[in-house]
Each structure stands twice: as C-alpha cells, then as structure tokens.
Amino acid sequence: xxxxxxxxxxxxxxxxxxxxxxxxxxxxxxxxxxxxxxxxxxxxxxxxxxxxxxxxxxxxxxxxxxxxxxxxxxxxxxxxxxxxxxxxxxxxxxxxxxxxxxxxxxxxxxxxxxxxxxxxxxxxxxxxxxxxxxxxxxxxxxxxxxxxxxxxxxxxxxxxxxxxxxxxxxxxxxxxxxxxxxxxxxxxxxxxxxxxxxxxxxxxxxxxxxxxxxxxxxxxxxxxxxxxxxxxxxxxxxxxxxxxxxxxxxxxxxxxxxxxxxxxxxxxxxxxxxxxxxxxxxxxxxxxxxxxxx
Amino acid sequence: xxxxxxxxxxxxxxxxxxxxxxxxxxxxxxxxxxxxxxxxxxxxxxxxxxxxxxxxxxxxxxxxxxxxxxxxxxxxxxxxxxxxxxxxxxxxxxxxxxxxxxxxxxxxxxxxxxxxxxxxxxxxxxxxxxxxxxxxxxxxxxxxxxxxxxxxxxxxxxxxxxxxxxxxxxxxxxxxxxxxxxxxxxxxxxxxxxxxxxxxxxxxxxxxxxxxxxxxxxxxxxxxxxxxxxxxxxxxxxxxxxxxxxxxx
Numbered sequence: 001x002x003x004x005x006x007x008x009x010x011x012x013x014x015x016x017x018x019x020x021x022x023x024x025x026x027x028x029x030x031x032x033x034x035x036x037x038x039x040x041x042x043x044x045x046x047x048x049x050x051x052x053x054x055x056x057x058x059x060x061x062x063x064x065x066x067x068x069x070x071x072x073x074x075x076x077x078x079x080x081x082x083x084x085x086x087x088x089x090x091x092x093x094x095x096x097x098x099x100x101x102x103x104x105x106x107x108x109x110x111x112x113x114x115x116x117x118x119x120x121x122x123x124x125x126x127x128x129x130x131x132x133x134x135x136x137x138x139x140x141x142x143x144x145x146x147x148x149x150x151x152x153x154x155x156x157x158x159x160x161x162x163x164x165x166x167x168x169x170x171x172x173x174x175x176x177x178x179x180x181x182x183x184x185x186x187x188x189x190x191x192x193x194x195x196x197x198x199x200x201x202x203x204x205x206x207x208x209x210x211x212x213x214x215x216x217x218x219x220x221x222x223x224x225x226x227x228x229x230x231x232x233x234x235x236x237x238x239x240x241x242x243x244x245x246x247x248x249x250x251x252x253x254x255x256x257x258x259x260x261x262x263x264x265x266x267x268x269x270x271x272x273x274x275x276x277x278x279x280x281x282x283x284x285x286x287x288x289x290x291x292x293x294x
Numbered sequence: 295x296x297x298x299x300x301x302x303x304x305x306x307x308x309x310x311x312x313x314x315x316x317x318x319x320x321x322x323x324x325x326x327x328x329x330x331x332x333x334x335x336x337x338x339x340x341x342x343x344x345x346x347x348x349x350x351x352x353x354x355x356x357x358x359x360x361x362x363x364x365x366x367x368x369x370x371x372x373x374x375x376x377x378x379x380x381x382x383x384x385x386x387x388x389x390x391x392x393x394x395x396x397x398x399x400x401x402x403x404x405x406x407x408x409x410x411x412x413x414x415x416x417x418x419x420x421x422x423x424x425x426x427x428x429x430x431x432x433x434x435x436x437x438x439x440x441x442x443x444x445x446x447x448x449x450x451x452x453x454x455x456x457x458x459x460x461x462x463x464x465x466x467x468x469x470x471x472x473x474x475x476x477x478x479x480x481x482x483x484x485x486x487x488x489x490x491x492x493x494x495x496x497x498x499x500x501x502x503x504x505x506x507x508x509x510x511x512x513x514x515x516x517x518x519x520x521x522x523x524x525x526x527x528x529x530x531x532x533x534x535x536x537x538x539x540x541x542x543x
Contacts, residue, residue, distance in 0.1 A: 237445030253386035
C-alpha cells in the first residue's frame, strides 16, 4: 500500500500532465504572461487562417458551395431524419459487437495445446476482418448474400449492413479486449487458482472485470469509429444521413448538405470523446491514488 | 481548357446507349468515349465539327458526377453525362440547351407483382430505387410518392444488383438507360413503362463552368444541328430502341 506521502507525491507529479491542452499555463510561475502569450498566438493564428482563406481567389465560390446558410437550413430536417437510421444501425451493431468480440478475445486467450484450433480461428478471424476495408464487406454482404436468392435469407440492406459492421468491428474490439486481458498480471490468475477458483471462475470473476475496466476508453474509441462508418451503408441504397446529403448535393449542385451531416455526427461523437477523456482521467487518478501502479 | 483543343468530360464507365464501340484503353471501361459511337459521343463530335474542331482535337477526360459542379477551376470545357437541367442546378453551373429531351421510365423483373401494374398510383406500394445524381429520385418522391422509403444507389452497378436481388421492386431511370438495363444488365427484366414528364420538361444539357462563354457557341451549334436534322439522325441511330414503352399515367 502507498503511504500518505507517496500519494501526495503522485498527485503533484500528475498536476502538469492534466492540462496538456493549455500547455505551460498551469505549471506555475509567470501565469499571466503565459496566458497573454497563448491568447496572442491564438489570435494571430486565427487571423492568419481567416485572411489566407478569405482572400483566396476561390473563397466566394467555396463559401457559397460548401457553407451556405440557406442550403444548410433546407437540408437539415431531411438529413436529421435520415440520421436516425445511422443511430439505429450503430446502436444495434454495438450491442452485438461488445459480447461477440469478447468471445473472440477469450477464445484467443485460452491457454494450452487443446485449444489451439480456437486460438487459430480467432487469430484468422481478427486478421481477415481487420484487413478487409469496411465498405467492401458491406457491399459483399449487402449485395452478395441477397443475390444468392435463398428463401428466408433477409434482403434488407439494414440487416446486412449491421452484419458487416459487426464482423469488422468485432475484429478490432476483440484485439482491444485481448490487450486488456493480457494486461492483467499472471500473478492474479495464479492467486485466483490457488484460492480454488476454476479456470472459468478465474476468467469471469478476476481477469475480465479488471481487463474490461482498463479498456473502456479504447472501446469507446472504436464505438466512435463505428458511428462514422455507418455512413458507408449508403452504398447499399439505404438513405442514411450521408446518402441523404448526396441526394441533396446532386439535386442542388451545392455541397452544404455535407456540413449538415458533419454537424450531426460531431454532435454525438464529441460528447462521447469528452466522456472517454473523463474516464481516462478518472481511471488514472484512481490508480495513482491507490498506488497500485506507482 | 487547352488552346486548340476541346476538352470534354464524362463519367467512367461510359455506359450504352450514350457511348458505344467498346474500348481498347485500359482506363475507359465498357466504352471509350472517343470512338464517336453512342448518342453522347456522336453528339459531341457533331458539335465539335460545328465549332470548328477536328475529331482529333476533341480530348476526353474523366469527370465523376460530383466533380462536374464542384467549386474551383474545371478540368473540362464541358461535361456531358446525362445530367438533367434543373433551375436549382443552373444557379451553380451553366447548362447548354437540350441535346436530349428525356422521360423517366421504370424497369421491373418479369413475373413479379409490380410487373402487372399499369398506373403511377399502382406503383405507390412498391419498393423503388434510383441512382444518385439522376432526377429519377426526385421523380419518385415528388410524383410517385411511394409508401416505402426508396433506395438510392451511388453507382449504376449497385442499383442494377439490387434489382437482380429483388431488394427493390422497380428501378426508375431515364428511358434509354432503362432499355439498356433491361436488355443487357438485368436478365428477365422489362421496361414496365415510361412517365410522361409533361411536354419535354426534363432534358439533358451539357454542363459548363458558370458563365463560360463557350456555352453560347455550343447552344448555337445545337440549334443548328436540330434544325438540319443531324441531332434527330444521331438519336435514331443510337436511341431508336429507346422508344415504344407504354406511358404510365
């Protein structure tokens, strides 16, 4: 256990790290001067960008073509409606990915020669589905499987889009889980087994709880990636947010609708990213406070 | 674009009946637009002749649909790619006069329930599809008003596959393309009918950078080609099959 003194030392060491965005602002000494410099450099940066972009010969056309308020307003309701399909897809997919990927990760972590076929399958799975571009997988499944014309097999584009995303993202997420499982020290398993827990109980009650908690931030990271990749589903003809903007763009020859889709995606990914940051910070504080990894 | 040269853009692959004659280049798929065969290719060479360009001075360049109207310097003098004129689009680019007055049509699989429909209202309960960039999608949503969300495909290939797979019941495309889809792309399919767009309301125009003065010259050429019957001949030669579909009302 860490002593009181150790804990305080840890917190002091941690202090400057916490405010990476503000650079040296928080590190004590010359605070006002640092703020002034930061403010000035920000203003200079913004002014330079505005002047360079605003004076570029094509700016009026780009402004009208990509950032028109009139088109923004007219494209918003339809795009927001189409965005519901994205939300549906990534929510359903995520609910399937989390358990499926865990299963693959566990299979890959099974020790001993008996389980070799499972490990080999899990490795092949992760290698293949991480390697194949998502859009190809969506096209193959979404056009290919219904093309077999087997009765009873769904032809719904949403269904196959979800299947493709689950297959691809489970490969990524299984690797995240595996990293978490590997990060739990072998002594934990040895201790659990020596207490009389079976291999299954050890996995369920000792290894996985620690492993999963550690990888929550990268899991959320992959979840954000998944949200954006729902925009690839349009290739199957589904009218999701991005496809809706393509329709608007083709109808008006104005690209502002893209900005609408971007707003919608960012509106849900930014809160999630901040939440992830907060989890990471909380986790680091806790671990350091407990002195477990000091 | 380049002095002494007429740079014309179109999409790749270049589909029949707009382009024909096959391809020997590794770049152009299905058809090489510089063969002078196919409706759009033949029209371009006829216009070029009127403008005083020899066939060898006509240079083709690949322009994906979105590039035709993206802001910035254009890589073509004009783009010809079955692009329908609409007043909204004309705010961004300059369109030539009509080189083809177009009707929308619907392709279905023979023997499916939709194949026995004979009215626009009858189509309402089916799953319809269209391709992005065509006015077919707007036609579906504003005129047919189906009860199911229509599907929209970024590429012709996707739309065709979806029809084959029965993921959609009917594909709405322009009439000449409909005949190409039913005769060459989707086995056991037929053109169920065409829609009366109401006195040539829909037409394909060549696309120029906004305010390009060349558009006026091309318009004069088109007027002349229409008056002396050349355009009609080209149409008969390449789009003759694209007539005779029953009109759905």
